[in-house]
Each structure stands twice: as C-alpha cells, then as structure tokens.
Amino acid sequence: MKKLDSAFYNRADVVKIAKELIGKVLITHFGEVITSGRIVETEAYAGAIDRASHAYNNRRTNRTEVIFQAGGVAYVYLVYGIHQLFNVVTNQKDTPHAILVRALDPIHGINTMLERTGKHRADYTLTKGPGNVSKALGITTRHTGVSLLGDEIYIADDDFVVAKKDIIATPRIGIDYAGEDAKLPYRFILKDNPNVSGKKSQNA
C-alpha cells in the first residue's frame, strides 16, 4: 500500500483527482483501531468558481479556512446538525479545492464500523453516503485540518485496478441551490457498486 503524497493532492485539476480517488483506500488509525474502505463515490468542489462549494467566491470563514490550505488535509464539517462529512483538500495554498468522499466498500475493521454506527448487519448501507462514511470510520469535525500525510487518516493505493469504463460521471447530489453548477458532472461513482449513494436514477 502506497500512501498518497502531497504531489498527488497538490495538483490543480480537482475533477481529475476526484476521479482518480475512485478505487483508492481510505484508512483511519485511531489508537489501536484501524478501519478502512475502498472509495467508490466522490464529488469535486472547485472552490472560488463553483457555486456549490463552501468556498465559492473565495469566501473565507472559520469553517472554510482549512479548504484554503495546501492539498493533503481533511476538511470535516457538520450538516443538518447531525452528519459529519469528510472531504479531501486539494491544490495549492489559497486555491480552495475539495473532494467529498461519499461512499466506501468496507475493507478492514467491519466490526468496529458496526459498533460505531450502531448497526447490526454488515450490509451495503454501512458506508453508503457521506454521513455514514464518517461515522463508520470514526471521523468527526475534530479531524478537520488533520494532515492526510500522517498516520491517523490517510488514503493509499493498493494497486487495485479500476477500468476507465467502470467510472461514471454524474451531477452532484443535494446541491440544488447551486443553479447551473448543479448540473456539472463532478460526481464519480464506481459502476454497479452497491455502496454508491443516491437513487438509481442518479447513478446512470
């Protein structure tokens, strides 16, 4: 397993990186506890020019500041007062690009994921959807700003091969407020993977 390095995260094309993250492995290692899963769904958020992005128009607030850091850190925030969403920050300092990880195929630590989520069966809902990804891997808003080059949270390449034709681009989910930008094909899913979130009509 090769941990992705700063050269991977610091590139300029956030949409391309979002696509490349499909098939990579997201790992959390807190204390002695390791959980991981293969990334099967991502969404790119193109910063200043993207109405769907929290950093649209270079909006800098306490919350969004971490997105302006150089690529390779975690951006974790709370939505609906309930769910914590894990993002990967990319590009250079002051260019606020981020990629939301929306679904995983569980690999390691499934029993721990069941404990964390309070679920009783390891079915496809365990890491389906961005709220569930964070919950299963134990990621919370405390981890916003954590480096992905460290050992607590990181992404690795285990040489798993994803065929180009098995990666499908679609519009992003839950961003109707973004006007025309809501139509951009910035969401990537691994074809036919049961963990992928959204309705069937959103996965073609």
Next chain:
DNA sequence: ATGAGGATTCCA
C-alpha cells in the same frame, strides 16, 4: 443577538 438553512439519513 437573531433567524434561516443545510454537500443527509432514516422511517413511514
């Protein structure tokens, strides 16, 4: 100080 709204999930 206040109020509106959200990159969701779960159940009916």
Next chain:
DNA sequence: GGAATCCTCATC
C-alpha cells in the same frame, strides 16, 4: 414525504 438537530453565516 417529513422529522431530526445544531452549527454556521449573514444580517440586523
């Protein structure tokens, strides 16, 4: 289809 739930942000 609708509630849960609370932080963030813009505005007053």
